Amino acid sequence: MADESTFARTARRLGVAWCALLALMLSSLGSAYLKLGPWNLISGLVIAAIKATIVAWLFMRLRESGPLIRLVAVVGLGVWCILIGLSGVDYETRSLTPSAVQRPQQLLSPQAASQPH
Amino acid sequence: MTAATLLEPKDEPDIGKLGMWVFLASEVLFFGGLFLAYLYGRTHWPLGWAAASRHTDVVLGTVNTALLLTSSAVVALAVACEEDARQRRWTARLLALTAALGAVFLVIKGFEWHAEWDEHLFPGPSFALDVAGAQEFFVLYFVMTGLHAVHMIVGVGALAILARGRSRDREWARSGHLEVAALYWHFVDVVWIFLYPLLYLVQRHG
Numbered sequence: 174m175a176d177e178s179t180f181a182r183t184a185r186r187l188g189v190a191w192c193a194l195l196a197l198m199l200s201s202l203g204s205a206y207l208k209l210g211p212w213n214l215i216s217g218l219v220i221a222a223i224k225a226t227i228v229a230w231l232f233m234r235l236r237e238s239g240p241l242i243r244l245v246a247v248v249g250l251g252v253w254c255i256l257i258g259l260s261g262v263d264y265e266t267r268s269l270t271p272s273a274v275q276r277p278q279q280l281l282s283p284q285a286a287s288q289p290h
Numbered sequence: 291m292t293a294a295t296l297l298e299p300k301d302e303p304d305i306g307k308l309g310m311w312v313f314l315a316s317e318v319l320f321f322g323g324l325f326l327a328y329l330y331g332r333t334h335w336p337l338g339w340a341a342a343s344r345h346t347d348v349v350l351g352t353v354n355t356a357l358l359l360t361s362s363a364v365v366a367l368a369v370a371c372e373e374d375a376r377q378r379r380w381t382a383r384l385l386a387l388t389a390a391l392g393a394v395f396l397v398i399k400g401f402e403w404h405a406e407w408d409e410h411l412f413p414g415p416s417f418a419l420d421v422a423g424a425q426e427f428f429v430l431y432f433v434m435t436g437l438h439a440v441h442m443i444v445g446v447g448a449l450a451i452l453a454r455g456r457s458r459d460r461e462w463a464r465s466g467h468l469e470v471a472a473l474y475w476h477f478v479d480v481v482w483i484f485l486y487p488l489l490y491l492v493q494r495h496g
Contacts (some may be wrong), residue, residue: 180374184367191363198355198486202348205491214332217487224359225480232366233476234469242311249315253322257329264330 190231197224305495306470314477324434325492328488331426338423343492345419346431351490354395355482360477361391365449365472372456372465381468385453388475392446399439403432406471431489438485441478450474 201220205213230236235243332339370382371377404429410418413429448471455463 180370180377183370187363187366187370191360193364193480194359195356198352198359200341201487201491202352205422205487205494206493213493215490217491219485221487223482224483228362228476228480228483232362232479233473238307242308245308245315252315253318256319257322260326260327265333 310470310473335423338421340493341421342424342427356487357395361388364388367422382453382457389446389449445475
């Protein structure tokens with residue numbers, strides 16, 4: 174059974190993590206109002222990754238978990254990274270080639286398609 | 291390497307926890323395809339993506355993010371209370387609070403969808419924005435937030451049932467099951483952590 178100090182320590186740790194998550198959320202919100210170009214996306218994703226790590230490490234208890242559970246957690250993420258990498262190689266190296274069912278506008282190049290009609 | 295070599299003798303494999311982690315790994319791939327579609331759209335139609343994102347309600351999105359982060363912390367505290375006999379009386383209340391926060395999230399999301407429907411932001415012939423890619427953004431917006439909401443409904447239901455069971459001291463609402471349900475809830479939170487900047491914060495300064 175956990176003693177009082179163990180619970181108090183856990184509760185304090187959860188409280189600090191919660192405050193950090195809210196602070197990160199606000200920093201993510203603030204960064205979206207700055208003109209950072211492609212760094213808007215990167216900063217948003219980096220902050221989200223830090224928040225997800227806090228949730229996984231402390232709330233989901235990967236910190237206390239054995240290697241088997243940590244391995245399962247990493248494998249899911251790793252397989253997704255491999256799949257997204259392989260898919261990216263395909264999509265990013267081809268021009269837009271719509272199928273017969275797609276609208277004519279989608280035959281436009283990405284640059285032209287980004288312009289207002 | 292076998293599972294046996296990865297385990298210390300003291301670490302008895304907790305089948306419930308391990309099973310939930312395997313399920314969550316499959317969920318990463320489930321949502322992963324949508325995130326790939328999102329990245330493709332954002333890199334190919336950056337202007338359309340930015341214009342469409344500015345039509346999402348950033349205030350409600352931020353409030354919902356705070357609600358979900360808070361609910362995750364609360365359910366983690368509920369699991370910690372369950373493990374300490376002197377704090378166990380708080381477990382059911384904290385689980386109920388988590389489910390309530392999730393329900394408020396869903397209500398706010400419902401208001402958001404309703405407003406977006408009224409503003410003709412739902413993809414279709416009367417779509418309001420005339421920028422290439424904007425409609426594709428909202429296709430993904432509704433699919434991703436809709437799927438997330440389905441997961442939320444399952445989570446709110448599970449936590450509400452566990453809160454009721456725990457308050458009546460039922461055997462099935464004890465520590466092991468609580469931790470498994472909490473893992474699921476945290477995962478739903480993690481998905482939203484990524485949806486928030488990707489859907490609401492594409493380019494607010496424009």
